[in-house]
Amino acid sequence: MRKLYAVEDVSLERDVFGIHFRNPIGMAAGFDRNGEIFSQLGAMGFGFVEIGTVTPEPQNGNPKPRMFRLDDDHAIMNRIGLSSKGLEYAVSKLRHNSGDVVIGCNIGKNSATEPCDAPHDYLRVFRNLYQYVDYFSVNVSYNTSFKQYVPRTRESIISILEPLFDFRRGQNQYRPILLKISPDLTDEDIDMMTDIMVDTPLDGIVATNGSARHTGLVTDPQTLKRYGSGAVSGQPLTKRSIEVVRRVYQRSNGTYPIIGVGGIMTPEDAKAMLDAGATLVQVYTGFVYNGPSFVGNICKHLLS
Numbered sequence: 679m680r681k682l683y684a685v686e687d688v689s690l691e692r693d694v695f696g697i698h699f700r701n702p703i704g705m706a707a708g709f710d711r712n713g714e715i716f717s718q719l720g721a722m723g724f725g726f727v728e729i730g731t732v733t734p735e736p737q738n739g740n741p742k743p744r745m746f747r748l749d750d751d752h753a754i755m756n757r758i759g760l761s762s763k764g765l766e767y768a769v770s771k772l773r774h775n776s777g778d779v780v781i782g783c784n785i786g787k788n789s790a791t792e793p794c795d796a797p798h799d800y801l802r803v804f805r806n807l808y809q810y811v812d813y814f815s816v817n818v819s820y821n822t823s824f825k826q827y828v829p830r831t832r833e834s835i836i837s838i839l840e841p842l843f844d845f846r847r848g849q850n851q852y853r854p855i856l857l858k859i860s861p862d863l864t865d866e867d868i869d870m871m872t873d874i875m876v877d878t879p880l881d882g883i884v885a886t887n888g889s890a891r892h893t894g895l896v897t898d899p900q901t902l903k904r905y906g907s908g909a910v911s912g913q914p915l916t917k918r919s920i921e922v923v924r925r926v927y928q929r930s931n932g933t934y935p936i937i938g939v940g941g942i943m944t945p946e947d948a949k950a951m952l953d954a955g956a957t958l959v960q961v962y963t964g965f966v967y968n969g970p971s972f973v974g975n976i977c978k979h980l981l982s
């Protein structure tokens with residue numbers, strides 16, 4: 679597969695937060711939810727794979743159907759609701775990691791955990807997976823679980839991050855911690871998230887997750903009504919996610935790594951995301967629509 683799909687060139691390589699990346703294109707969270715196929719994705723040419731969201735205990739997520747293709751919009755709508763086989767299962771898979779692709783882990787809380795106990799859930803996944811992955815992404819963005827939990831205030835986000843920083847201080851190995859944010863935030867909220875990054879040992883931001891907004895879609899309203907609620911990803915997100923990345927980049931004076939994700943459907947979109955200030959880029963819906971040659975095509979475009 680590597681011979682067929684992977685495009686390799688030294689000028690694609692990146693060194694970001696102390697990690698060496700073969701190329702700047704990664705698979706976004708939600709595709710390899712339980713750490714089962716990161717090697718295969720690496721062989722398809724991805725420079726990194728963000729597994730998860732991993733929750734401490736296994737949970738089923740929402741009833742099916744819960745994922746819908748919006749072909750006319752080049753989009754996907756999902757309300758999977760953080761289905762996860764739990765951290766023990768993820769550890770059993772990551773033990774077989776041969777280290778040929780950079781692995782990030784997106785972490786979250788169980789739906790049944792009360793918001794006041796959320797920091798404990800995040801810490802549990804972080805601590806147990808610390809030795810097995812290269813970086814962490816803390817999911818505080820749009821959450822499609824039935825019992826939605828989206829921490830929005832500075833205090834609630836810092837209460838999740840502080841225990842992670844404390845644990846990391848006691849370790850020999852350094853694992854970067856990033857915050858994954860929603861495209862539905864107001865500009866003030868984006869600035870608040872950026873300021874958290876500047877004021878704390880947070881290493882970077884992943885922008886953005888899917889959007890809860892269904893405005894501007896061309897899929898007919900009857901179909902949308904039948905499908906119901908969910909996070910929209912893909913083309914409807916392109917402009918907004920690039921905007922969010924540019925805002926974070928400008929407010930932090932370009933001094934922090936940003937993973938740009940959301941609506942990267944063409945190699946040109948990936949280039950625009952990098953030009954807006956992203957250090958690395960992730961794709962999900964674009965990979966679903968374009969197939970396995972997508973990563974190689976982006977890499978070739980970046981080389982041209």
Ligand SMILES: Cc1cc2nc3c(=O)[nH]c(=O)nc-3n(C[C@H](O)[C@H](O)[C@H](O)COP(=O)(O)O)c2cc1C
Pocket residue numbers: 706707708709730731745754756758760784817858886887888910911912913915939940941942960961962963964
């Ligand atoms: C079916 C599906 C499931 C997803 N699950 C997760 C998840 O568990 N955790 C998370 O942080 N993001 C999740 N995402 C969001 C993606 O990681 C990404 O942020 C979003 O889809 C925007 O990128 P895209 O337009 O390239 O798809 C999911 C996306 C899709 C389409």
